[in-house]
Amino acid sequence: MTPPCPQCHTAFVVPRRRAQTTAAAIGGIAGAIQGASSAMTDAKENDDPLGVIASAILGGLLGGAAGCVAGSAIGAPIDQALPDNFRCQACGHVFDANRTDPVLT
Numbered sequence: 001m002t003p004p005c006p007q008c009h010t011a012f013v014v015p016r017r018r019a020q021t022t023a024a025a026i027g028g029i030a031g032a033i034q035g036a037s038s039a040m041t042d043a044k045e046n047d048d049p050l051g052v053i054a055s056a057i058l059g060g061l062l063g064g065a066a067g068c069v070a071g072s073a074i075g076a077p078i079d080q081a082l083p084d085n086f087r088c089q090a091c092g093h094v095f096d097a098n099r100t101d102p103v104l105t
């Protein structure tokens, strides 16, 4: 559950998900590279250039999707530990759920 904005007391508050977004992007790229290179290694044994390219694309897509999911799972708990992880959509105030007193933020 998201806390109300400490500044304007509305409930239009969204989590910022900085770590989750970053980790998902890194995981997606790393997964794509890993997936493409391992698929290419497998396809090279058949000595078919089109097969290598197709395998690289397919492996990249599959690896990217898997990496994105993994990165997202890793990033979610990091986000909860980061300070100022909520943003009010009404007034734009950024605050920490564990430190809701506006005097301290």
Ligand SMILES: [Zn+2]
Residues within 6 Å of the ligand: 005, 006, 007, 008, 009, 010, 088, 089, 090, 091, 092, 093
């Ligand atoms: Zn607000």
